Amino acid sequence: IPPPPAPDPRLQAIPEEVAMLRIEQTRRDKDFEKRLTNIEAKVAARRQRSSISYAQYYELMDVKTRDVNQILGQFKRASPIPPEPEQQPDHNAAEDTVITPWLMQAFADLPDAEQSTDEASKAPSTSKGEKGKATRISPVRVGQYEVHDTRAGSTDMQKLKPDISIVRVGFPPSGFNTVSIIEVQKGALDNAHRGKALRYGEVLLEENPERPFVFVFLTNTHCLEVFNVIRTSTEFTHQRSNTLNVFGDEGRGGWGILASLCQQDPRWFGHKVPLMRVDDQILSPVAVLGSGRTATVYDVDKGRACKVFKGAQMQATELAILKHLASLKPKSTLFPIHCGDGSPRDNADDACWVVLTKPILQTLDFLVAKDLADLLDGLRWLHTTAKLVLRDFEPKHIGRDPSTQRIGIFDMGSAVHLPSGHGAQSVIPDEAGGDTTRYSGTLMYASDDVLNAISGGQSCPPHVRQDLVPLVKSVYTIVHPAAERELGWLRDRIWSGLSKSSEVAACVQKVKAFWKQELDIATPAGKHWSGLVELAHAVRAPSSEEVAP
Numbered sequence: 001i002p003p004p005p006a007p008d009p010r011l012q013a014i015p016e017e018v019a020m021l022r023i024e025q026t027r028r029d030k031d032f033e034k035r036l037t038n039i040e041a042k043v044a045a046r047r048q049r050s051s052i053s054y055a056q057y058y059e060l061m062d063v064k065t066r067d068v069n070q071i072l073g074q075f076k077r078a079s080p081i082p083p084e085p086e087q088q089p090d091h092n093a094a095e096d097t098v099i100t101p102w103l104m105q106a107f108a109d110l111p112d113a114e115q116s117t118d119e120a121s122k123a124p125s126t127s128k129g130e131k132g133k134a135t136r137i138s139p140v141r142v143g144q145y146e147v148h149d150t151r152a153g154s155t156d157m158q159k160l161k162p163d164i165s166i167v168r169v170g171f172p173p174s175g176f177n178t179v180s181i182i183e184v185q186k187g188a189l190d191n192a193h194r195g196k197a198l199r200y201g202e203v204l205l206e207e208n209p210e211r212p213f214v215f216v217f218l219t220n221t222h223c224l225e226v227f228n229v230i231r232t233s234t235e236f237t238h239q240r241s242n243t244l245n246v247f248g249d250e251g252r253g254g255w256g257i258l259a260s261l262c263q264q265d266p267r268w269f270g271h272k273v274p275l276m277r278v279d280d281q282i283l284s285p286v287a288v289l290g291s292g293r294t295a296t297v298y299d300v301d302k303g304r305a306c307k308v309f310k311g312a313q314m315q316a317t318e319l320a321i322l323k324h325l326a327s328l329k330p331k332s333t334l335f336p337i338h339c340g341d342g343s344p345r346d347n348a349d350d351a352c353w354v355v356l357t358k359p360i361l362q363t364l365d366f367l368v369a370k371d372l373a374d375l376l377d378g379l380r381w382l383h384t385t386a387k388l389v390l391r392d393f394e395p396k397h398i399g400r401d402p403s404t405q406r407i408g409i410f411d412m413g414s415a416v417h418l419p420s421g422h423g424a425q426s427v428i429p430d431e432a433g434g435d436t437t438r439y440s441g442t443l444m445y446a447s448d449d450v451l452n453a454i455s456g457g458q459s460c461p462p463h464v465r466q467d468l469v470p471l472v473k474s475v476y477t478i479v480h481p482a483a484e485r486e487l488g489w490l491r492d493r494i495w496s497g498l499s500k501s502s503e504v505a506a507c508v509q510k511v512k513a514f515w516k517q518e519l520d521i522a523t524p525a526g527k528h529w530s531g532l533v534e535l536a537h538a539v540r541a542p543s544s545e546e547v548a549p
Helices: 009-024 032-047 054-060 068-072 095-108 191-207 254-258 312-328 369-384 448-456 465-479 481-499 501-518 524-538
Strands: 063-066 113-115 140-142 145-149 164-168 178-184 213-219 223-231 236-241 276-278 281-283 287-291 295-300 304-309 353-357 398-400 407-409
Touching: 054 191, 063 068, 068 223, 068 236, 095 113, 095 140, 095 145, 095 164, 095 178, 178 191, 191 213, 191 223, 191 236, 213 254, 223 254, 369 407, 369 465, 448 465, 448 501, 465 481, 465 524, 481 501, 501 524
Parallel strands: 063 236, 178 213
Antiparallel strands: 113 140, 140 145, 145 164, 164 178, 213 223, 223 236, 276 281, 287 295, 295 304, 304 353, 398 407
């Protein structure tokens, strides 16, 4: 069993939230201490995930046991229930060479099933390969799903290897595309495999941030348990069903559930994938590139990124800026400005608008001298010709085109035009709002005028220093990865406080203290970096007559 991945450093913030709860919660809540204990246990378990066993992980989680019908909800059993498979293996038989191949064959024998004809995915369907090792079994198509043998590993699953994955037809069994997982076990169901089932469910939720819940099934051919991992605003919660007999309950037991899985609608599985219409094309995403409060960015076909907004106003602003940049036809390749007109999804439940850009840029983990020259040249063009200020420049918004190795900047959602005195004309439509003094960009890398304005609750007119100071600080954290990690932890610790007006000033002060300590002029490196930050603060805004070099 491969060890689980290292704990997410973002979880460092949770204990402080617990401490805040201790202060704010009233004593009248009799369950408060119990809930705190559960949260602290979950935090401790996730921090130790790389050093504890799956069994220990399961025991540390607060898993609620529910009746299977409560967990499955509006589950539709097949009618009639397909006949039970013949020659049912003993639950103590070999997991890889007997139980898993038998279960894959059981799916292949369902009335509406067909074996995959994709030559690339075909593999010998025998139970044993050379030297008794299990060989990969060809996918089985059942209705709108494909059942995959993923024991050899699947892409984008954080190096985990679930036994059987159910995915949408035509898509690889990645964490984003996987609808549900079936974990197979030899012998009596134990906490080690229950812990794996929980972890698989958490990974599927992590790979698809818009997904609310996921089902994972654990079986040894004689017994079946159903796990439901649910996303809440702050954590994952877990439910486990009572143990069912797989056979002998006239279709009401585990076989009735397994045989009916592929007849369920994807929404029953909690699988949420938007279908988007852009430039008269219907796009279906294959992975999530990033997700935030106002939008989610998906990887779609042909190396393009599709940004789905959670409101028309945000989309109107960024699309207008991208079109403005495209109309100027910049010589620089710094901005991926190919964009398409997005429209709301068909039968969308809420307002959903999209912007299409290419190419997809990979995370930047190093810089060379030419990269810095390109960044400075691109920002100068943006300020002097486009008359725009990004105001959200930070490492996560710069990347590298893998095909050309050229550096690029993305995410124009916080960009605004320079004040009219600098020769700028607003390109943001009236319906998107025109208050350019309301700052909505980066805080952790912000310039002093931004930090002072936020701390004092004042307006903050756009200025080129709001890009150049973050540029220097971003380069500093790329050169010094330890500083970037510390800054990330600080961001997590102060995030909740930014929503409370009484704590904003204190949060800003912590950001200032971080950079004061990092750029300590008493050290040789600090002296040089402090000088660069000082120069960036002193840069003047371009005049109305100034043009790009």
